[in-house]
Amino acid sequence: MALNPMDIYKLLPKTNCKKCGEATCMSFAFKLLNRERKLEECTPLYEDKKYERQRKKLEEMLKPLEEATETGLIVDEGLCTGCGNCVVVCPVHVEKDPKGAAVGKGITIDDPILRVEDGAVKVINMQACRRYGKNRVLCVVCRENCPTDAIRFLEG
Amino acid sequence: MSFVCPGCSCLCDDIEIVDGRILHACRRGEEIFEKYKENRAKPMVKGKEVDIDSAIEEATEVLKDSKNTVIYGMDTTTVEAQQLGIELAEKLNAYIDDNSSFCLGEFVEAILRKELPTTTLEDVRDRAYVMVYWGANPFHSLSRHMSRYSYYPRGAKRPRGYEEDRFLVVVDVRRSETAKLAKKNAKFIQVDNDDELVDSFFKVMEGKAAKYAKEAGIILNEMKKSDLNVIFGGLGLKYGLKDLGKFVEMVRKMNEVAPLYFIPAGFHANMRGFNETLFEKTGYVNKYSFKDGKGDVDFAFTSLLQNGKVDTAVIIGTDPVSSLPYDVASKLKEVKTIVIDPRMSPTARVADIIIPSAVSGIEMGGTMVRSDGARIKLEVIEERDVNDIYILKKIEEGL
Numbered sequence: 351m352a353l354n355p356m357d358i359y360k361l362l363p364k365t366n367c368k369k370c371g372e373a374t375c376m377s378f379a380f381k382l383l384n385r386e387r388k389l390e391e392c393t394p395l396y397e398d399k400k401y402e403r404q405r406k407k408l409e410e411m412l413k414p415l416e417e418a419t420e421t422g423l424i425v426d427e428g429l430c431t432g433c434g435n436c437v438v439v440c441p442v443h444v445e446k447d448p449k450g451a452a453v454g455k456g457i458t459i460d461d462p463i464l465r466v467e468d469g470a471v472k473v474i475n476m477q478a479c480r481r482y483g484k485n486r487v488l489c490v491v492c493r494e495n496c497p498t499d500a501i502r503f504l505e506g
Numbered sequence: 507m508s509f510v511c512p513g514c515s516c517l518c519d520d521i522e523i524v525d526g527r528i529l530h531a532c533r534r535g536e537e538i539f540e541k542y543k544e545n546r547a548k549p550m551v552k553g554k555e556v557d558i559d560s561a562i563e564e565a566t567e568v569l570k571d572s573k574n575t576v577i578y579g580m581d582t583t584t585v586e587a588q589q590l591g592i593e594l595a596e597k598l599n600a601y602i603d604d605n606s607s608f609c610l611g612e613f614v615e616a617i618l619r620k621e622l623p624t625t626t627l628e629d630v631r632d633r634a635y636v637m638v639y640w641g642a643n644p645f646h647s648l649s650r651h652m653s654r655y656s657y658y659p660r661g662a663k664r665p666r667g668y669e670e671d672r673f674l675v676v677v678d679v680r681r682s683e684t685a686k687l688a689k690k691n692a693k694f695i696q697v698d699n700d701d702e703l704v705d706s707f708f709k710v711m712e713g714k715a716a717k718y719a720k721e722a723g724i725i726l727n728e729m730k731k732s733d734l735n736v737i738f739g740g741l742g743l744k745y746g747l748k749d750l751g752k753f754v755e756m757v758r759k760m761n762e763v764a765p766l767y768f769i770p771a772g773f774h775a776n777m778r779g780f781n782e783t784l785f786e787k788t789g790y791v792n793k794y795s796f797k798d799g800k801g802d803v804d805f806a807f808t809s810l811l812q813n814g815k816v817d818t819a820v821i822i823g824t825d826p827v828s829s830l831p832y833d834v835a836s837k838l839k840e841v842k843t844i845v846i847d848p849r850m851s852p853t854a855r856v857a858d859i860i861i862p863s864a865v866s867g868i869e870m871g872g873t874m875v876r877s878d879g880a881r882i883k884l885e886v887i888e889e890r891d892v893n894d895i896y897i898l899k900k901i902e903e904g905l
Contacts, residue, residue, distance in 0.1 A: 431533045431645070432650075433652070434530065434532070434649075435652065435687075439653075439658055444660065454631060454659030455520045457530070466529065468528055468536055468540070469531060469540075494689070497684065497686060497687055498683065
């Protein structure tokens with residue numbers, strides 16, 4: 351259930367009214383997805399009655415954005431079995447914890463990105479992720495090696 | 507301080523408990539640490555609660571009168587307790603069996619008889635290149651197997667881990683969760699019949715055409731790149747094979763092409779410990795009769811029950827009412843049952859005598875044997891005096 355800017359754009363007013371400060375509704379859609387803008391900034395959606403249905407749909411669609419961490423990572427603890435594949439494959443962990451996670455043991459550093467706690471993986475320190483900050487890389491190895499799809503990213 | 511998880515035959519020894527949170531254990535392991543105090547058994551004789559010593563005395567009396575006793579289970583207890591259990595069986599001239607008779611006992615036997623070459627999981631991590639999960643789905647049976655010992659970790663001679671330095675092969679009848687992980691540098695072979703794949707390997711080595719010739723060819727070529735390749739055989743392989751001898755022969759022949767080892771995958775924490783302990787004593791890994799002095803299919807717990815050959819069953823740390831078919835488990839009501847178990851399992855509920863014991867690895871220390879044969883020392887969180895060793899010693903003294 352990946353979100354994409356086109357789906358968001360389709361539900362926006364598509365008038366390019368510039369009230370939000372963006373040149374086009376499409377660019378507003380992109381920034382919504384990147385969480386640089388909030389839906390409330392599109393005032394016509396809230397003022398004009400005819401957009402009400404679209405607004406409700408958008409609000410529902412953008413809900414996962416709030417659940418997701420800053421890098422767009424969503425962990426469904428209900429699906430996780432605690433196999434620890436994500437912890438071991440993470441390139442940041444391998445670099446920082448060569449004697450722990452890199453060789454398959456439980457992670458030994460204090461602020462790992464992910465750690466298996468009480469039988470399910472938990473996000474501890476998102477700032478260390480390669481997807482975080484300005485020079486980010488769209489790394490998805492933790493999701494690729496999750497056997498239950500408990501790890502998702504906003505962009506899919 | 508690190509603890510050893512007694513949840514499965516991985517025996518992960520890196521479990522930590524920090525501020526009441528259990529770190530690094532998978533969901534199954536976490537449940538054991540979290541909930542070991544729940545659903546505990548109470549000492550009972552014929553439905554009436556008694557104190558522990560009278561339950562043990564009553565059990566001793568029953569065993570004195572019994573003519574044909576079977577001791578069954580012990581896969582989740584320590585090697586030290588297993589030795590006592592085997593001694594007790596010898597003293598009683600009883601039958602002894604565990605879950606391995608319908609689990610992976612055959613493979614462990616082949617390894618102990620040195621028919622199948624084997625290696626350790628540490629060597630697998632450090633050196634293995636091709637790893638075949640054959641009829642095994644570690645996602646269900648051994649959650650941390652792939653991340654801790656085999657495919658994902660970086661090893662001394664395999665520094666790039668799964669990214670470049672491993673070749674994963676998954677053989678299964680369906681697209682299992684593990685099969686989904688076979689992406690890059692990997693092969694998933696969906697088989698209808700495991701014998702056909704064994705056959706294909708033989709034929710490819712002889713240069714003939716076969717059903718899975720393409721896949722077998724790729725795997726054999728990949729194996730040549732390394733000095734250590736491994737097959738993890740699970741229950742799917744055991745029940746898929748018509749003839750274990752042919753499989754053993756295949757592994758032997760493939761070793762002429764490239765070094766290939768075998769490690770059984772997926773069973774109770776200390777099943778291999780039971781197999782090894784009994785093998786040392788008798789030369790058989792399970793289904794042994796001290797009366798007849800040999801092991802035989804007829805002495806398997808399931809056959810003994812079905813043929814009505816026993817009058818008393820001592821069930822230690824296992825739950826046949828849950829795990830065996832109804833036809834077999836329902837026969838338990840025709841015999842006297844003594845259950846030694848920390849938990850009030852469904853078997854304990856129908857037992858004549860319940861003797862509560864301690865959870866190995868949490869309330870009782872000792873040794874367990876990992877799936878590859880490594881002996882792991884257990885740590886204790888909260889020592890409990892009445893454990894399997896105390897109970898078995900007491901029964902033996904009373905006889």
